[in-house]
Amino acid sequence: MLKILANDGLDSIASDCLSEKGHTIDTTHFDPEPLKEVIGDYDVIIVRSATTLDQTTLDAALQPGSKLKLIIRAGVGLDNIDVDYATAKGLGVRNTPNSSSTSVAELALGHMFNLARHIHLSNITIRKGEWNKKHYNGIQLYGRTLGIIGFGRIGQEIAAKAHALGMNILYYQRSGPKASHEDFKFVDLDTLLKESDFITLHTPSNPDGRAILDAETIQKIKKGAYVINTARGSLIDYDALLDALDSGHLSGAGLDVYTEEPPLNPRLTQHPKISMTPHIGASTEEAQRGIGAEVCDVITQYFMP
Structure with a gap:
């Protein structure tokens, strides 16, 4: 079973779906420096726009013994993630483009x-x-x-x-x-x-x-x-x-x-x-439900193709 960090929170639909599959969900928010200390303890990290996964943070996730395999942006844009660096290092990077x-x-x-x-x-x-x-x-x-x-x-x-x-x-x-x-x-x-x-x-x-x-x-x-x-x-x-x-x-x-x-x-x-408005483009019930369902589907398909 997977250990998943939802660093910027997660809709209850995704939490319930993933929990039913036996995965562990951690919704603690870690600021940049503390995140580097723990990111390698998780199989999956889910972020929104508040968390940046740059090269230095990803390097912390690539140390010997790290478990991290998949990064998910719960939203459309991926510009807060160094996608090229992550994929070059063998990490999966996905987003949820269909819901918001x-x-x-x-x-x-x-x-x-x-x-x-x-x-x-x-x-x-x-x-x-x-x-x-x-x-x-x-x-x-x-x-x-x-x-x-x-x-x-x-x-x-x-x-x-x-x-x-x-x-x-x-x-x-x-x-x-x-x-x-x-x-x-x-x-x-x-x-x-x-x-x-x-x-x-x-x-x-x-x-x-x-x-x-x-x-x-x-x-x-x-x-x-x-x-x-x-x-x-x-x-x-x-x-x-x-x-x-x-x-x-x-x-x-x-x-x-x-x-x-x-x-x-x-x-x-x-x-x-x-x-x-305070960055609420995707802040509707419908979008959040859709994003949550997409997150669950992405994880399931990635680890059980």
Whole structure:
């Protein structure tokens, strides 16, 4: 039977499933240095976004006598794991790509509605006794153009939902167009930036940590557009984003992810043009149940093919 460390917690569905199979589940959270001391005691480690498995941590799991065989990211992105190094050393690396796409796509749309109709701001001011009805003249999403950077599962999910709302869909991804999506138009990045009323990011972090939307690319964005990021904080230079919001070049931003979590910069957290959530893209009952079931299936298939 396996000894499994769920370092960032685990849904009860996965815990129950794995326990029924006789495996031992440890949900203790270890910070980076203590994790290095214990990681080799487990056959499997399951992480979310809070735990980074870099080369130094993996080296600790590769010492003589280590039991570790499999790393699972309970989510889509794998950029907090040094996948190349882990696989080169014989460790299995898996994720759960099928369960959270709808939840993340819906959150991105939620931020778009928030910004278009000033919901994020009016919800606060009305609680303060302010009746600022004339201040909150918004826009419709219908007829607007949505630019999607990254067209994997989540990008395609939000494209379908936004298209059903009457939005025009542009998308860009490095690997080129997807032939099966004739309703959505593939364009280069510059075209997407110049023509989109809303831009949403659904791509992994760049390996070198470089932002996709930095000071230079943000200036290419259509004046008055909105930017949504429910993917990775490193994809946007937030200082450049704040400058663009302050200057009026951008009308607003919807953020669920940050370069530091929780975000501590008051210029960011107090900005009236930003709709913010605390990294809750996959925080729905449905997504967590699905992720838990996928985790159980991954472990079962890996050790009992």
